[in-house]
Amino acid sequence: MRISIVGAGALGRVYGVRLAAQGDDVTFVVRPERAADARPFVIEQVNSADRRDTLERPRLAADIPADAEVVIVTVRFDQLAPGGAAPRPAEGRTVADLLLRGPSVPVVVLTPLLPPQRASLEEAARRRITPAMPSISGYLDERDVVRYWIVGFASTLIDDEGGAPAERPLLEELARRLTSADLPARLDPDVGAQNAATTTAFFPLIAAIDAGGGTSALLENEGVLGTALQATRECMALADRVGTVAPWTKLLTRAIGPFTLKPGVALARLVAPEALRFLDAHFGPKLHAQHLAMGAAVLAMGREHGVSLPALERLMALIEGRTGAR
Incomplete structure (x- = not known):
């Protein structure tokens, strides 16, 4: 599956590296000055002693590729705002700007979303978005390695009514790909609320x-x-x-x-x-x-x-x- 991840912090790296490790085509959308960074992404699961994944050459881009099948947003809450003083992901552009320029595909937001922020993002991006709740927590340590935990009793929840009805097959496929990558995921009602x-x-x-x-x-x-x-x-x-x-x-x-x-x-x-x-x-x-x-x-x-x-x-x-x- 061709997946674009907006943001390459701890959350984005865990989801992206795990998906890439099983063969999915993953692109991390970052600021232009970071797009040439050739360093590998390394993630280590704290609550699994022998789970360490390395993506030697992560694909970085300043824009969402035109052939992406789904977009996953993992930036901070303050970076979701269509306007304001928060740092923007690329060339002064907001997440909404990136979505406007990108293909018309499902957009899954793993960032915590409150109703006003969701409405503002949908209005600015001129599309419906799909709220989701991650099942992992992690941080970047002093080695630039992501150390993370997977919550064993929880799944990544994807709102089954968040996006347009035609997007459901791709969202179901994303849930299957995540589950296959040992990140259990499912579509669920009322995830946004x-x-x-x-x-x-x-x-x-x-x-x-x-x-x-x-x-x-x-x-x-x-x-x-x-x-x-x-x-x-x-x-x-x-x-x-x-x-x-x-x-x-x-x-x-x-x-x-x-x-x-x-x-x-x-x-x-x-x-x-x-x-x-x-x-x-x-x-x-x-x-x-x-x-x-x-x-x-x-x-x-x-x-x-x-x-x-x-x-x-x-x-x-x-x-x-x-x-x-x-």
């Missing part, structure tokens, strides 16, 4: 790592931690208005509290220290711009649905305050 609800519910916990200056510092800052926990309760109420959250989200948010986090992190340091490095790399200050953009979007959704989010407003003020300290 579940994606938005889950992102909304979980957002304060990931943003708190940025607000606190990292996982360890957050645990020592009772003010920021308490604000984040209050904001999580608020966002759960908003999430229930948006859609149905993933089952694991409610279990996790209910289990997290001031008396469980510190022992949990202490245990993680002993048995899975890399998980803490992942949290800081994936959700920490490095993604500051994404947290600001997503926080503003969640607050706007709260106003739209009549849900008060005072604790989230305080948490976002703390994150904004860190901007000047960088």
Whole structure:
């Protein structure tokens, strides 16, 4: 299958390298200055001791190839916006610009999508898009190697009503190709709503790592931690208005509290220290711009649905305050 992946960060590399390893024709769409980069892509699965894949010569391009059969978008949330100050993937162009110039094929977005962002992207790209939820998490380490985990109990979910009806056969084929690459995937109803609800519910916990200056510092800052926990309760109420959250989200948010986090992190340091490095790399200050953009979007959704989010407003003020300290 001819697959174009917009973005070559951790998420894009895992999906792209695994697909390429089984023989699919994969192109990574990147900024023009990166298109000549000849370095290999290496990915290592943390929860599988002997799984290491190397794509010696990844195909990089500044545009989506005309013969692509499906496009997968894996850029950061703040890079999805049709306009704004966020860095753009190529020559000042947005993701929407790339899609406008590309072929009329299914567009699967693995980036977390909230309803306003989805509507804006569809309007700017002049096409319907298909929301999806990934089943992997990963980060780029100091060797430029992606270290990643596959969630064993979850599949990559692709919205079965997201794109145009004529696109369904290609989406089904993509799900088969992903499953064949040991990345279980399936088409599922209401993935867009579940994606938005889950992102909304979980957002304060990931943003708190940025607000606190990292996982360890957050645990020592009772003010920021308490604000984040209050904001999580608020966002759960908003999430229930948006859609149905993933089952694991409610279990996790209910289990997290001031008396469980510190022992949990202490245990993680002993048995899975890399998980803490992942949290800081994936959700920490490095993604500051994404947290600001997503926080503003969640607050706007709260106003739209009549849900008060005072604790989230305080948490976002703390994150904004860190901007000047960088």
